[in-house]
Amino acid sequence: MEMTMRWFGANADKVKLADIAQVPGVKGVVGMIMDIPAGEVWPKERIKALKDEVEAAGLTLKVIESVNIHDDIKIGLPTRDKYIENYKTTIRNLAEFGIEVICYNFMPVFDWLKSDLDYRLADNSQTMAFVAKDIPADPQVIIDRVQAADGGFSLPGWEPERLSEVKRLFDAYKDVDEAKLRENFAYFLKAIIPTCEEVGIKMAVHPDDPPYPMFGLPRVVKNRDDLDWICNVVDSPSNAITLCTGSIAEDPANDVYAIMAEFVKRDRIPFAHVRNIKFLPSGEKDFYEAPHKSEYGSLDMHKILKAMYDNGFDGYIRPDHGRMIWGETGRPGYGLFDRALGASYLSGLWEALEKADK
Ligand code: DNO
Ligand code: MN
Numbered sequence: 001m002e003m004t005m006r007w008f009g010a011n012a013d014k015v016k017l018a019d020i021a022q023v024p025g026v027k028g029v030v031g032m033i034m035d036i037p038a039g040e041v042w043p044k045e046r047i048k049a050l051k052d053e054v055e056a057a058g059l060t061l062k063v064i065e066s067v068n069i070h071d072d073i074k075i076g077l078p079t080r081d082k083y084i085e086n087y088k089t090t091i092r093n094l095a096e097f098g099i100e101v102i103c104y105n106f107m108p109v110f111d112w113l114k115s116d117l118d119y120r121l122a123d124n125s126q127t128m129a130f131v132a133k134d135i136p137a138d139p140q141v142i143i144d145r146v147q148a149a150d151g152g153f154s155l156p157g158w159e160p161e162r163l164s165e166v167k168r169l170f171d172a173y174k175d176v177d178e179a180k181l182r183e184n185f186a187y188f189l190k191a192i193i194p195t196c197e198e199v200g201i202k203m204a205v206h207p208d209d210p211p212y213p214m215f216g217l218p219r220v221v222k223n224r225d226d227l228d229w230i231c232n233v234v235d236s237p238s239n240a241i242t243l244c245t246g247s248i249a250e251d252p253a254n255d256v257y258a259i260m261a262e263f264v265k266r267d268r269i270p271f272a273h274v275r276n277i278k279f280l281p282s283g284e285k286d287f288y289e290a291p292h293k294s295e296y297g298s299l300d301m302h303k304i305l306k307a308m309y310d311n312g313f314d315g316y317i318r319p320d321h322g323r324m325i326w327g328e329t330g331r332p333g334y335g336l337f338d339r340a341l342g343a344s345y346l347s348g349l350w351e352a353l354e355k356a357d358k
Pocket of ligand 2: 206244247273320
């Protein structure tokens with residue numbers, strides 16, 4: 001297990017690499033180049049510059065999150081082949097600089113969704129929540145909310161150039177149902193996985209957040225059977241999963257412990273986002289993002305890590321979203337302090353698992 005933290009780049013993140021390097025247990029960063037639009041090739045010079053910067057801080061760069069998939073690929077337009085070729089070039093370029101895992105998602109139009117980006121806990125820490133009745137029928141209202149909350153930093157998956165296109169995109173997806181989206185996903189995987197195998201990269205899909213359809217858009221990375229379908233459609237260790245405990249557990253019908261155990265055992269989880277959520281009494285699927293420690297949320301973090309440990313997990317982990325605490329401001333979910341506490345706590349649980357085994 002190698003502990004990491006996500007970092008958005010010097011121009012896009014208030015958190016400094018030097019601060020991440022001081023977090024006990026954290027060995028590497030999960031990197032990103034924010035200003036390359038989905039569909040374009042990641043140039044070698046940019047990757048090299050990122051790697052050099054990260055390594056100069058004493059950290060490693062083995063995981064990228066995300067190389068986003070152009071919507072034409074998800075919609076299945078004829079232009080997809082051009083974007084797939086670009087994606088393959090990016091895979092080759094990243095591999096050349098030692099990247100092992102590429103995290104991505106296959107959600108139509110936008111990435112994760114929350115109803116509240118400034119949800120306050122009793123201790124006045126700031127977190128994010130999903131309350132179904134507060135999700136407006138019009139996605140534009142959500143977009144306006146995200147833009148108002150981002151404090152000058154674009155949120156992951158909600159990059160401005162995508163937001164401006166949202167109305168057009170919704171229209172483009174009108175004939176894409178779940179079966180079609182799956183077909184387009186298979187087409188993409190069949191095209192890129194041979195390249196991944198050749199250069200030693202693992203593509204690791206992040207579950208849909210939340211893991212059920214929103215605004216009538218289809219979703220195909222929602223549960224155990226979807227993950228099984230993905231692993232089988234191209235049966236290769238390069239075709240893998242970023243198991244995000246928070247996202248998968250957002251549907252109470254999902255057994256996050258069993259899913260973790262099964263896919264670690266199948267050697268399909270090279271990267272995990274480990275975070276806790278706390279279900280709210282207001283609705284079956286309503287929750288907020290809780291501090292990592294088990295007692296604050298609805299998930300048993302020891303049980304999650306034990307499922308990983310017992311099945312031989314040897315990939316990368318990162319704490320996922322943290323609260324804003326101690327006066328910190330910035331991109332919701334991605335402050336330094338609470339994620340550092342999360343990393344430290346998860347490392348402690350892992351040490352206990354290792355020692356209990358001796
Ligand atoms: C949220 C993240 C997601 C994740 C993407 C992967 O903070 O977990 O935005 O990076 O879905 O493509
Ligand atoms: Mn996640």
